[in-house]
Amino acid sequence: MIRLPLLSTVIKNLFKKPATNPFPKTEPVPVPENFRGKIVYNVDKCVGCRMCVTVCPAGVFVYLPEIRKVALWTGRCVFCKQCVDVCPTGALQMSDEFLLASYDKYDSKFIYVTPEEAEEIKKKQEELKKAKAQAKAKKSQ
Amino acid sequence: MSKEEEFVEIVKQKFPEANVEIKENKWGRRRVWISVPRESFRDFMKFLKEYDEDAHYSIAIEEDVGDAIDFSIHLLLKYEDTPAISLIVKTSVPKDDPVLPDISDIFPISLQFEREAMEMIGIDFENAPDKRRLFLPDDFPEGIYPLRLDDKGIPEEMVKNAGHPYLLRRGK
Numbered sequence: 001m002i003r004l005p006l007l008s009t010v011i012k013n014l015f016k017k018p019a020t021n022p023f024p025k026t027e028p029v030p031v032p033e034n035f036r037g038k039i040v041y042n043v044d045k046c047v048g049c050r051m052c053v054t055v056c057p058a059g060v061f062v063y064l065p066e067i068r069k070v071a072l073w074t075g076r077c078v079f080c081k082q083c084v085d086v087c088p089t090g091a092l093q094m095s096d097e098f099l100l101a102s103y104d105k106y107d108s109k110f111i112y113v114t115p116e117e118a119e120e121i122k123k124k125q126e127e128l129k130k131a132k133a134q135a136k137a138k139k140s141q
Numbered sequence: 142m143s144k145e146e147e148f149v150e151i152v153k154q155k156f157p158e159a160n161v162e163i164k165e166n167k168w169g170r171r172r173v174w175i176s177v178p179r180e181s182f183r184d185f186m187k188f189l190k191e192y193d194e195d196a197h198y199s200i201a202i203e204e205d206v207g208d209a210i211d212f213s214i215h216l217l218l219k220y221e222d223t224p225a226i227s228l229i230v231k232t233s234v235p236k237d238d239p240v241l242p243d244i245s246d247i248f249p250i251s252l253q254f255e256r257e258a259m260e261m262i263g264i265d266f267e268n269a270p271d272k273r274r275l276f277l278p279d280d281f282p283e284g285i286y287p288l289r290l291d292d293k294g295i296p297e298e299m300v301k302n303a304g305h306p307y308l309l310r311r312g313k
């Protein structure tokens with residue numbers, strides 16, 4: 001005798017609703033709390049301690065000694081959250097963003113701090129330094 | 142007397158040249174570490190097979206330690222009742238004469254690990270029935286051993302890095 005043990009289950013399932021999520025017609029399945037999405041970098045909070053460079057297993061960070069910040073390329077990120085846990089100032093955070101497909105691996109959404117931005121930060125830092133020096137000079141007069 | 146101690150007694154009698162040690166980790170799990178000179182390596186492995194014919198050969202590890210290459214085998218003995226004897230057999234060959242006897246007639250699986258050690262670190266297993274490469278591609282250069290830390294290891298030119306856009310200045 002041929003045994004068809006799945007037959008009854010299949011017939012029952014024919015009368016049920018499909019258990020699928022027809023994205024993109026609907027919202028994607030909601031992410032849980034503490035979901036590990038794309039890294040967000042707050043360059044102003046960064047103190048240039050290089051902890052993230054040491055801990056990242058994927059080579060996302062390049063340290064920029066001139067401005068004491070880091071440049072990121074999250075195209076390489078494996079979403080392990082180690083940089084977020086180790087950053088002493090909270091300059092690195094994980095977002096909920098996970099729809100990250102792109103035509104270009106060097107898309108600007110994967111990059112924080114380009115060489116041009118680094119130049120700007122450098123200028124700003126120098127101005128700040130000058131202003132501080134002037135303020136000091138005034139005080140001592 | 143525990144299983145390990147019994148085993149260690151026999152080893153000490155039969156192989157006085159071997160260096161035997163029982164170590165215990167912080168969870169109380171004990172492991173026997175034995176280092177044998179390469180002259181008695183084959184005899185020692187034969188003895189293990191006789192001591193427990195179901196001995197389980199888990200893995201072999203090759204390591205560059207400077208002047209010599211270490212070759213260690215992790216085995217599990219007498220595992221009908223837990224805890225089994227966890228055993229590491231280590232032997233060492235000098236780099237100017239890196240030859241070890243093949244033991245794949247005693248533990249058949251060892252041939253796979255020997256083939257790996259031959260291509261990765263350049264130990265020659267005498268009389269091994271199969272000396273073809275296992276993991277390295279066929280067009281990989283001869284005489285270069287990826288796990289060597291000396292000048293027979295991977296040269297700088299062979300190391301490729303896909304590059305960070307900041308350093309390539311390709312960011313938009």
Ligand code: SF4
Nearest residue numbers: 056077078080081083
């Ligand atoms: S999450 Fe992990 S892989 Fe991604 S940037 Fe941080 S440390 Fe690197």
Ligand code: SF4
Nearest residue numbers: 046047049050052087
């Ligand atoms: S760990 Fe945080 S503060 Fe330190 S360099 Fe990285 S981002 Fe900046």
